Every structure is written in structure tokens, then in C-alpha cells.
Amino acid sequence: MLGCVIHGQGDLRVEDLAAPVAGPGEALVAVRYGGVCGSDLHYWRHGGVGDFRLREPMVLGHEVVGTVLSYGGGGSGLPAPGTAVAVHPATPCGECPECAAGRRNVCRDTRYLGSAARTPHVQGGFAAQVVVPAGQLRPLPAGLPLRRAALAEPLSVALHAVRRAGDIAGKHVLVTGAGPIGCLVVAAAKAAGAARVTVTDLLPRALEYAVAAGADAAVRADVPSSPDWPAEVDAAVEASGVAAGLDTCLRLVRRGGVVVQLGMLPPGQSLFAGNLVVSREIELRGAFRFDGEFDEALALLAEQPRLDRLISAVVPLGEAESAFALAADRAESCKVLLDFGDDT
Structure with missing residues (x-):
């Protein structure tokens, strides 16, 4: 074979x-x-x-x-x-x-x-x-084709990351990075009841996919003057795997808010705005893979x-x-x- x-x-x-x-x-x-x-x-x-x-x-x-x-x-x-x-x-x-x-x-x-x-x-x-x-x-649940079911693993990763952010129902969530995982984080956040999801990325096509996944606003990461840039968010999921994305999350999340680092950063040490974690009592949490979310992902894909x-x-x-x-x-x-x- x-x-x-x-x-x-x-x-x-x-x-x-x-x-x-x-x-x-x-x-x-x-x-x-x-x-x-x-x-x-x-x-x-x-x-x-x-x-x-x-x-x-x-x-x-x-x-x-x-x-x-x-x-x-x-x-x-x-x-x-x-x-x-x-x-x-x-x-x-x-x-x-x-x-x-x-x-x-x-x-x-x-x-x-x-x-x-x-x-x-x-x-x-x-x-x-x-x-x-x-x-x-x-x-597979009834009505779920194999082709769409192939998204189950990355959607499980996204569901786990959203769970790590805590209760986001009715809240504004920022997602940095509109790759496949970032787009699925959008879908997972909306399914968890987020009132608004804003996504940032450098690439216009990636932002189009984020909107297709349900994003309320999709903004260029290199155009901070955009009117869709939020002044503050309740929670953030860093899905780009670059330090600049983490910096954006830490600077935009509200005091006492939660930032979930989902993207895998480059090997070795990464600089980040650690003083903001202290002075604003931001909770910085990691998210790695998933467990029981796999079954939830299949059900969500069927829907x-x-x-x-x-x-x-x-x-x-x-x-x-x-x-x-x-x-x-x-x-x-x-x-x-x-x-x-x-x-x-």
C-alpha cells in the first residue's frame, strides 16, 4: 500500500x-x-x-x-x-x-x-x-460526510482552547491567527456563546476564511487603525504561533482577562510582555491538544x-x-x- x-x-x-x-x-x-x-x-x-x-x-x-x-x-x-x-x-x-x-x-x-x-x-x-x-x-453522526469529518481533530483542538478560556458566553473574544485552527476557534467560540469574535491576520484570504467560519470582524494585524480593531476584549486565543500575536492578546485583553496560548511558538525562549501579566492580573493559560472534545467536534460538524x-x-x-x-x-x-x- x-x-x-x-x-x-x-x-x-x-x-x-x-x-x-x-x-x-x-x-x-x-x-x-x-x-x-x-x-x-x-x-x-x-x-x-x-x-x-x-x-x-x-x-x-x-x-x-x-x-x-x-x-x-x-x-x-x-x-x-x-x-x-x-x-x-x-x-x-x-x-x-x-x-x-x-x-x-x-x-x-x-x-x-x-x-x-x-x-x-x-x-x-x-x-x-x-x-x-x-x-x-x-x-460518524448521522448526516456527517467523511470529507467534513476530517476537520474533527483540529476542531477538537479549537474546542479545548476555548474551554481553557473559561465561560465566554456573551463576551468579546479575540483570535490572533486565521489559519485552519484559528478559523475553527472562531466556530468553537461562537458555539460556546461568544457575543462577538474578532480575528486578526496579515493575509486577506485567511481573514475571508475566518468570516466564513463565523467571525464578526476580521482585521489586518498590520493595520491597527482599522475601525474594527477592538479597544478591549474579554478573552483572547493566540492561534498564530508567533510572539507578536501573543503581544497583541496581552495588550488588548481586559484587566483580569484570560489569554490562551494555543499556537506552538518557535523552539527556545520567546519574549512577551510579562509585566502586563503582572500589572493587569492577566491569566495566561496554555492549551495543548484535546481529549473528550473529539466527540463534541463530530457532533458540531454534523450541525x-x-x-x-x-x-x-x-x-x-x-x-x-x-x-x-x-x-x-x-x-x-x-x-x-x-x-x-x-x-x-
Whole structure:
């Protein structure tokens, strides 16, 4: 079977892989769509993401949906073969203090599809078939097509970030960065009852996608004189992964407000306006991945067909490098999907 493998910085290959076989407690899934994530792009362009560096070839991908083929044994009570499913990409250890405290998303020994956080790396889901723990399968709600369901993983990230901001019902929320995650934060914030969501970005096309996701105002980050720039917001989610975005959040959030750092900042130290955190008693919180939000994401996607607009392209697996190049071009694209279907 074919899979999409990263061998090092700039070295992305579509190559033959051994067909996997499900063992006890595992499921074999025929992958149909896989979303190209910002972390996949970082592995391709930089050989790593954040502090996680490639040390061996790795199948990329953790935003995957498809159809159940078989189980390695049993399967009682699980989605029947032929069922359309989304794959939850995380397998927490269930034993560390974080898991015991109900914070499985920051498990210190988790396994996450397509991640170089540990060695050997956890191979990802960008392959025609993939074996995963059977408990990671989620059948799609009625009416949710596989194509839109491919947004479940990044929407889960967005839902978790909004949850970290606290109760935002009736409040004004700022989102810095209108990439795929930032746009989905918009949708998550509106679903949580935010009265107004303002999004900033440098790229006009990205701001158009943010409006499609439900933003009330979309402003150029480099045009602070815009009349849509807020004087103050109740909460902010930094989704750009750059220090300038964090600075904007800290300067615009009200005293005693909450800033959630969601975007992964560059490796090493990052300067930020720490004195504002002190003098205004701003709560600065991190948001990393997700846990139970995955099921919420699938339900929300079933209710919101408008989120189809965030899928800017669907590209056959054989043209994976072109798909990655398109996904990296934020002036043109939002979410790009790889198509692993038979017609590729």
C-alpha cells in the first residue's frame, strides 16, 4: 500500500509500505481523507515541530477518517466493518498523575499519531490502511460526510482552547491567527456563546476564511487603525504561533482577562510582555491538544455544514508534495485534505 513518509527536512516521499495487520484490541481502517496539519508542515519544512525533532522516517498524519475493515480479535460493541469512522489520534497511558487527574491531553507518556515526541516515533495515519487501538474509533453522526469529518481533530483542538478560556458566553473574544485552527476557534467560540469574535491576520484570504467560519470582524494585524480593531476584549486565543500575536492578546485583553496560548511558538525562549501579566492580573493559560472534545467536534460538524467552506482543496495522495505546498501557502488555502480513496 502507499503512504506519505517524511525522511527529513524537505524530504517527503509517497512510498510503498507493508500492509498492516490488526492485533488483539486493534482495528484496521481504510483511510479515505487525511488533513494536512501545521505540525505536518513543520516536519516537512523544518524537520521538527517545536522541540520535537525527526530522528527516523515517519508516516505523517493524525487527522484521518475512513472505514472500518476488520478487527484483530473480537470487535464486540465496536463499530461494525464498513462503518465510517473518525480516528482519535491520542492514546494516553492512563497511569500517570495527569491521566489520574483527568487531564489526559497532557499525559506524560501518551502516543499520538504522526508524532516525533518519542523515539521510536509514533507512525501516523497518512497511509491507505492504518491499524489503531479499537477504542480510538468514533462512528460518524448521522448526516456527517467523511470529507467534513476530517476537520474533527483540529476542531477538537479549537474546542479545548476555548474551554481553557473559561465561560465566554456573551463576551468579546479575540483570535490572533486565521489559519485552519484559528478559523475553527472562531466556530468553537461562537458555539460556546461568544457575543462577538474578532480575528486578526496579515493575509486577506485567511481573514475571508475566518468570516466564513463565523467571525464578526476580521482585521489586518498590520493595520491597527482599522475601525474594527477592538479597544478591549474579554478573552483572547493566540492561534498564530508567533510572539507578536501573543503581544497583541496581552495588550488588548481586559484587566483580569484570560489569554490562551494555543499556537506552538518557535523552539527556545520567546519574549512577551510579562509585566502586563503582572500589572493587569492577566491569566495566561496554555492549551495543548484535546481529549473528550473529539466527540463534541463530530457532533458540531454534523450541525454546521458551513464548515465545509474551510476545506480549500482535496488532493490525491500521489500528489502529496503539491498538497503540502498548497497547505503551506496561507495566501491561498485553509485546510487541505489528502485523498486516499481508490480513485487516487
